[in-house]
Amino acid sequence: MCQDNKPSLRHQGSLLGNERLSDSTHLLTIKAPELAYAARPGQFVQIKTSRYLRRPIGLMSVDREQGLIQLGIRRVGPGSNELCDLAPGIAVDLVGPLGTGFNLGLFGEGACETGPAHLVTVGGGTGLFPLLYLLEEAAGQGIPTTAIAGFRSPAEAILQERMRATAKRCIFASDTGGLDFTGHAGEALTSVLDTWHLRPEQILICACGPAGLLENIALQCLERKIPCQVSLEARMACGIGVCVGCSIPVYCHNGGAETAESETTYERCCYDGPVFPAARIVWPSRGGIW
Amino acid sequence: MNQDNSPLTSKQVKTEVTVGNVQLKNPVLAASGTFGFGAELAPYYDLSGLGGICTKGLTLQPRRGNPPPRVAETESGMLNAVGLQNPGVGVFVKEILPTMLTYDTAIIANVAGNSKADYVEMVRILSATEITALELNLSCPNVSVGCMSIGAEPEQVLEVVASCRAVTDKPLWVKLTPNVTSISAVARAAEEAGADALVLINTLLGMAVDLKTERPVLRNNTGGLSGPAIKPIALRMVYEAHRDTNLPIVGLGGIASAEDALEFMLCGASAVQVGTASLIDPDLVFRLPAAMAAIAGAAGHDNLARYTGQLRPW
Numbered sequence: 001m002c003q004d005n006k007p008s009l010r011h012q013g014s015l016l017g018n019e020r021l022s023d024s025t026h027l028l029t030i031k032a033p034e035l036a037y038a039a040r041p042g043q044f045v046q047i048k049t050s051r052y053l054r055r056p057i058g059l060m061s062v063d064r065e066q067g068l069i070q071l072g073i074r075r076v077g078p079g080s081n082e083l084c085d086l087a088p089g090i091a092v093d094l095v096g097p098l099g100t101g102f103n104l105g106l107f108g109e110g111a112c113e114t115g116p117a118h119l120v121t122v123g124g125g126t127g128l129f130p131l132l133y134l135l136e137e138a139a140g141q142g143i144p145t146t147a148i149a150g151f152r153s154p155a156e157a158i159l160q161e162r163m164r165a166t167a168k169r170c171i172f173a174s175d176t177g178g179l180d181f182t183g184h185a186g187e188a189l190t191s192v193l194d195t196w197h198l199r200p201e202q203i204l205i206c207a208c209g210p211a212g213l214l215e216n217i218a219l220q221c222l223e224r225k226i227p228c229q230v231s232l233e234a235r236m237a238c239g240i241g242v243c244v245g246c247s248i249p250v251y252c253h254n255g256g257a258e259t260a261e262s263e264t265t266y267e268r269c270c271y272d273g274p275v276f277p278a279a280r281i282v283w284p285s286r287g288g289i290w
Numbered sequence: 291m292n293q294d295n296s297p298l299t300s301k302q303v304k305t306e307v308t309v310g311n312v313q314l315k316n317p318v319l320a321a322s323g324t325f326g327f328g329a330e331l332a333p334y335y336d337l338s339g340l341g342g343i344c345t346k347g348l349t350l351q352p353r354r355g356n357p358p359p360r361v362a363e364t365e366s367g368m369l370n371a372v373g374l375q376n377p378g379v380g381v382f383v384k385e386i387l388p389t390m391l392t393y394d395t396a397i398i399a400n401v402a403g404n405s406k407a408d409y410v411e412m413v414r415i416l417s418a419t420e421i422t423a424l425e426l427n428l429s430c431p432n433v434s435v436g437c438m439s440i441g442a443e444p445e446q447v448l449e450v451v452a453s454c455r456a457v458t459d460k461p462l463w464v465k466l467t468p469n470v471t472s473i474s475a476v477a478r479a480a481e482e483a484g485a486d487a488l489v490l491i492n493t494l495l496g497m498a499v500d501l502k503t504e505r506p507v508l509r510n511n512t513g514g515l516s517g518p519a520i521k522p523i524a525l526r527m528v529y530e531a532h533r534d535t536n537l538p539i540v541g542l543g544g545i546a547s548a549e550d551a552l553e554f555m556l557c558g559a560s561a562v563q564v565g566t567a568s569l570i571d572p573d574l575v576f577r578l579p580a581a582m583a584a585i586a587g588a589a590g591h592d593n594l595a596r597y598t599g600q601l602r603p604w
Contacts, residue, residue: 009334010573052517053363054570095572235507237361237368238569241330243323244346244372245361266355266375271330289509290358 009240011035013092016068018084021158024075025126026084027060030092033067041134042101042206042231042275045071046239048093051079056236056270058130058208059097072129072159098239102134102206102229102275104141118198119143120205121167122217124150124185127209128159130231134206135166144168148192150185150213154178185209186216193224200226207231207278215285218278228278234269234290241271248273248290249282264288298587300580307341307595309538309560310486312423312461314341314396316579317594318551321542321565322347322400322425322465323372327386328393331572339576341561342396345382347427349401350408352378356432362498362507367517367544368566369496371432371510374402379412383419396422398463404436406450410457417458424460426451426485428476429467429492431514438492441467444479451483463540465489466531468520473527474534481535488531489540489563491524516566518544525557532558532599546574548581555597 013032021027035045039062046054061070073083086092104119119138121131128149138145147167151157153176163170173181173188181188189205196203207217208231221228234246247266264282267273269290282288305316319342325331328343337343355375362369377386379401390397399421403409413424428441428450440446451464464480466473468491477488493514498507506512524543532539541559545551546567554562564575586594 006334006336009331010571048570051363052366052570053368235359235361237363237370238324238572240569240572242326243361243370243569244326244355244375245370247355247358247360247375249357266358 007038008034009095011094011096013069013094015086015088015090015092017088018086021072022156024156025158026073028071028073028083028086030069030071030094031067032069032094035094035096036062036064036067036069039069039097040101041104041137042130043097043099044130044239044274045069045094045096046098047083049079049082051082053237054095054239055079055083056098056239057083058126058231058274059133060129061133061136072126074126095239099270099274100272102231104138104143104204117143118146118203120146120148120189120192120203122148122185122189122205122207122209124209124213127207127213127231128163130208131206132159132162132166135163139166146171146192148173148185148188150174150188150209151179152176184213186213186220189217190220193220193226200224203227204229211284215283218281218283219285221278229275230278230281231275232269232273232281232290236270239270241268244268246270248276249288250276250280251282295590297590298592300583300587302592303583303587304593304595305579305583307561307598309463309540310461312396312487314561316341317555317561317582318575318578319344319396319398319540319561319563320568320575321563322427323370324565324568327382328390332393334572335576338394339579340395341579342398342422343390343393344398344400344425344563345390346376347374347400347402347430348376348379348382348412349374350379350403350412352376352381357509359507359509360513362513364496364498364515364517365519367515367519369498369508369513369515370493371508371513373432373510374430379415383415387419387421391420398423398425400425400427400465402427402430402433402437406453408436409450410453413454413458413460417460421460423463423486424454424458425463425465425489426454427465427492429465431467431469431493431495431512432510438467438469441476442470444475447476447479448483451480451485455484461486463487463489465492467492468523468527468543469495474530477531477535477537481537485537487538487540487560488535489542490531491520491527491543494520494523516544518546520544521550525553528554528559529557529601546571548578548585551578551582552585552597555594556599556601558599558601560595560598
């Protein structure tokens, strides 16, 4: 519904492809030119299913010229099952692009004069999808990148070829071994940072994945004073910032372990996020709940 | 009805309605708590197409709201326990309202208090502004004091509404809770106290359970149920309040189509609010006025106001 030259929020997309990536994940390719044109890495769309609420899905890749978006979807319940089973050719009811995405503008702040900045993405599970979009964007801007991706097992190691084609360096980690690194993605990040030759301010770390992994990454970055952005998930209703349902506890200011509750507040995952500076989040180890 | 009862186009149908002495350009308002203060949707939609906007519930002091999770999907609806997170009435008046007043639509300030004194103070503050009307939220189920605990008791409704009436000439709408045995009893109390209109219904108290964790889904344990699941209850309550009071009614509860909206008007509503449906279909509230006019026109009616209270009960 387009009004008075205002951008559209709701889009009727057309499903061009549905590719099975693994037993539990699918890749949807959707034609939605206006949405594709407006999208930024880290943003998401809300898709209509037969369930009552829309399902928020992070953008995995965008081709502005072709007017295409790609969405990676994991089967976790009735809504996502329905999306994984969609047949190409049908219309898809989308709202988006939504949310505040990754900010490459903050990238390497103060580092430009001293050397090349470097983007490290760290993710696991469905968290890899939005990071792929970020890697593609960074590659387009000529920013060197390292992609660290964690999987439960080699059988679930999706998207390896695409990440290899996009990132300068890739490290695939598996809890059960059989890939580049044995352990989770946070441990792989530690091993990389321990031998890193760049100064902290020359690096930007962007992470997406399970909350426990994100906290692990965030605390490492805080300790090493490396700028870090995390993409969070929360139970969401509207996705457009109006219902205030998907709250994330954040520090009003710079935070710290001794910060009182009165110095924290809730921000909307869907509108103020889903990407937040890691230092702003009240992580579970400091009492945050979401 | 036009003279020969022949079909009319939607553009030939007059959409203006009145709620007491408040004139609205059409009967469709955005419900409190489902539209923020309009800023999130203003980049995408012309807000002047709305009959009005009801603000997020305002409290005297800023409120952080309840800990998450705050929302849960249910069959044909959802539960919320946001807990009135808002910047407080002072920040609203100073920093938010000036922008809202540029939207060229009715602005209804929804106020929620812990006590009678809270309501009176907020009404006093907001009466000095350019808002169109006040909506006393006597019905939020997600806070431990005030709101629903006041709105469920006719004596307390009478006292709070009368106290607010005494300090304002602004149109005073009273939003009622459905979590009562008799909606008519609380509706009559609001009428007796001098309310200008009734708004009903707010959400129904409900619960969702996670079988894996053996805990409630919502951190607040309980929450307010909204969406199509509650529409039949809302229609019945609008019907009863219309039957048992002389106040104009703004109806809401599960409205998701033009047909739904006109059904509420038949039951007695002069205007309607769209709430949870806006979370799923942000276009809906902007499409509804014309869609309602199309239905009215096809039936040969030249205005929407004629629907109010035209239900013919058996």
